[in-house]
Amino acid sequence: ETGVTQTPRHLVMGMTNKKSLKCEQHLGHNAMYWYKQSAKKPLELMFVYSLEERVENNSVPSRFSPECPNSSHLFLHLHTLQPEDSALYLCASSQTQEITGNQPQHFGDGTRLSIL
Amino acid sequence: GQNIDQPTEMTATEGAIVQINCTYQTSGFNGLFWYQQHAGEAPTFLSYNVLDGLEEKGRFSSFLSRSKGYSYLLLKELQMKDSASYLCASMDSNYQLIWGAGTKLIIKP
Numbered sequence: 012e013t014g015v016t017q018t019p020r021h022l023v024m025g026m027t028n029k030k031s032l033k034c035e036q037h038l039g040h041n042a043m044y045w046y047k048q049s050a051k052k053p054l055e056l057m058f059v060y061s062l063e064e065r066v067e068n069n070s071v072p073s074r075f076s077p078e079c080p081n082s083s084h085l086f087l088h089l090h091t092l093q094p095e096d097s098a099l100y101l102c103a104s105s106q107t108q109e110i111t112g113n114q115p116q117h118f119g120d121g122t123r124l125s126i127l
Numbered sequence: 128g129q130n131i132d133q134p135t136e137m138t139a140t141e142g143a144i145v146q147i148n149c150t151y152q153t154s155g156f157n158g159l160f161w162y163q164q165h166a167g168e169a170p171t172f173l174s175y176n177v178l179d180g181l182e183e184k185g186r187f188s189s190f191l192s193r194s195k196g197y198s199y200l201l202l203k204e205l206q207m208k209d210s211a212s213y214l215c216a217s218m219d220s221n222y223q224l225i226w227g228a229g230t231k232l233i234i235k236p
Contacts, residue, residue, distance in 0.1 A: 013169050013170070013171065014144050051164075051229075052226055052228055053131065053225075053226040053227055053228045054216075054224075054226040056223070058225070101169070101170070108168070108222055110160075110218060110222060110224065111175065112158065112174070112176075112177070115160065115175065116172070116224070117172070118169040118171070119169055120168055120169045121169065123167075
């Protein structure tokens with residue numbers, strides 16, 4: 012149990028569908044992150060939220076839309092995805108954006124997304 | 128550009144010792160992290176080095192040489208449960224983590 016919960020664990024969707032990924036952290040952290048993890052590739056940082064404000068958007072296509080309604084919840088809204096978007100989507104949180112060894116990032120188990 | 132290199136896959140024997148290397152090139156440096164990720168699970172934090180030298184935590188140790196842009200993770204007395212991917216990440220001057228692609232470690236009996 013990492014303190015970061017992601018739902019669903021698995022999602023299969025067609026290219027025309029709209030779905031949302033959910034992340035909830037029970038650690039009292041102020042920063043939350045979305046990452047994309049593809050096989051044999053480094054983690055790709057997608058979005059960063061600090062105190063519910065988006066502070067980073069790493070040139071992510073507009074078909075991915077994040078939402079952070081409060082410091083404990085983070086969503087990733089998906090629409091009109093492409094087959095290359097199939098990957099593991101990881102949510103993480105940290106006390107602040109200034110990550111240290113005493114305050115590292117904590118990850119959820121991820122959502123395995125498959126686009127048909 | 129910023130880059131992290133680590134081997135794609137390694138194999139070791141139960142009870143033995145294995146060293147996983149990581150070299151990094153980042154714009155500035157604010158520390159190096161190692162994470163463990165079992166298949167289908169969350170990456171979990173193992174260690175953090177910001178000063179040169181060796182940090183020991185039980186069976187796991189991590190080493191850093193800032194002048195060489197080099198780190199390694201040392202795992203002793205290997206157990207079957209240590210089969211996992213090990214992710215190296217360097218933090219740049221903007222406190223952004225630059226990740227390696229991970230090293231898949233296979234432990235054989």
